[in-house]
Amino acid sequence: MHATSFESLTYILSPIHGLDARAKIAATLLLICGIVLTPPLRAVEALLLASLMLGVAAIARLPIGRLLRRSAAVLPFAATIALLAPLQHSGGSWNAAGLASSWAGGGWMITWGILSKAWFSAFAMIVLAASTRSADLLAALRRLKVPDVFVMLLSFIARYVGVLASQLRSLRIALASRAPHLSGRALLRSSGSLAGNLFVRSYERGERIYQAMLSRGYTGTLPASAAGRIGPAEVLFVMTALLTAAAVALY
């Protein structure tokens, strides 16, 4: 699940991709807060949110089917907790009469609430991640006053996780081709050594990275890029999100 990033989608050219990342972050946060703070979504609210998000995804020329499938990945996990609600409300009764009773209905509403909110919020986050290049996202966080040590951690993760993950993959392939039938304890033990091995390699890579940074004039802070500005389009985007969130949360 971690491995699927949205990097390829962030290079699409569209009005949404062109917006300042700060505006997109603010709009996404507002929208998700609106979704999360409301009681279980009513049909009208769900319709409003769905049309807004699908509209934005369409303007951004994103593959909507893929985004829907990807965002639906939260559902199985959310469902394990969400399905407890009807049980709690039916007084622990497992039979159909209990679960279909009117007082279990409140529980089913909670189930719907959790699942719909999880799906809508995940979809909003995916639209953000798929329409913003990671460098822009990081620069925006920095301009939003996130401490730069933290932004540096984020940018190094974004930069190197793919490299280290492919190194991990080749270590595992090497392990599997030398010892194809490992199982149980032996596998766990070699996984530990494998993790240690990758640790040492990454540490040495880190030393080389730091020397490279020093030789390029690193003085303790990453250079800031001040591209992008808040214009009318950004204001419109954030206001739309704010009004939708307010409508959903307060209506």
Added chain:
Amino acid sequence: MHIPDGMLEARTWIPAWLGSAGVLAYGIRRVRQTLSDGTIVMMAVMAALIFALQMLNFPVAGGTSGHFAGGAAAAIVLGLWPAMLVMAAVLTVQALFFADGGITALGANMLTLAVVAPLVGWTVHRIIVRPTSSRGARLGASFAAAWLSCVSAAIVAALMLWLSGRAPLVPVVGVMSMWHALIGIGEGAITAGLVGYLLAVRPDLLDDAGRPIDMRVARKALVGLGALALVAAGLSFVASSSPDGLEYAYEHVGGALADVTLLSSPMPDYLMPGIGNETLAGILAGIVGVIVTGVLAYTLLTALRARRAADTAE
């Protein structure tokens, strides 16, 4: 898999956000004061490593699998505060770039995986390991640290689900801790393997793991945790005894819709009889938890101090 948005109530995710943001802000200040530029760059590469290592998965039971989380391993190898920042950064990237775990739930996910897991792992490891510890003792300590950090993070996650009214207290804590007691075996084995490999190959990379625990730091950390627990208990009391502003407004403005109970019931749990007892039980549980933690911490610290005094006397 991390908690997605929409699963926790505002009375849980807002305090969790504030709590973990506070801890991390302190951590950032400390790291900036104590670490050199070079060490911070190394820490950033290690953050990418922890993320990559989370792709290590292992079978658990009944065809399901768990994956390495790395909170305890990071704390053992990098030290407490760097580990917290590294884990928090990993979770943030997962939420922002990969849409894994919610953004409102990010504070809660950080509380379990970036605060509780490294803290428990680091403390357990520090308490067991001495400068003179044998290799076996160190591996055992790493295993225990990772196992306990996995289980305690799961218990905190279960408590947050309970606080949000998602599940009854005893079953959710029971199921979560049982399940993570199994996952913790894999976590512990990989952590011990990692530490064992480093001990054999690059023992210099292990953080000052052999140094005896600094009592002042430990006491400060425990006082902080206690205060946090008290604040959380207080907030949950306030939150559960009166509906928050939004819900209050909703009940009044939306009064006309009250007959559509199915669609508008904003807080079904407040309509249940016996809520007073439940609230009371919640506060009591919180207070008992704080007291038990305090007593445990005190006993532990006294024992440690005695042990350290004995060490220096030798």
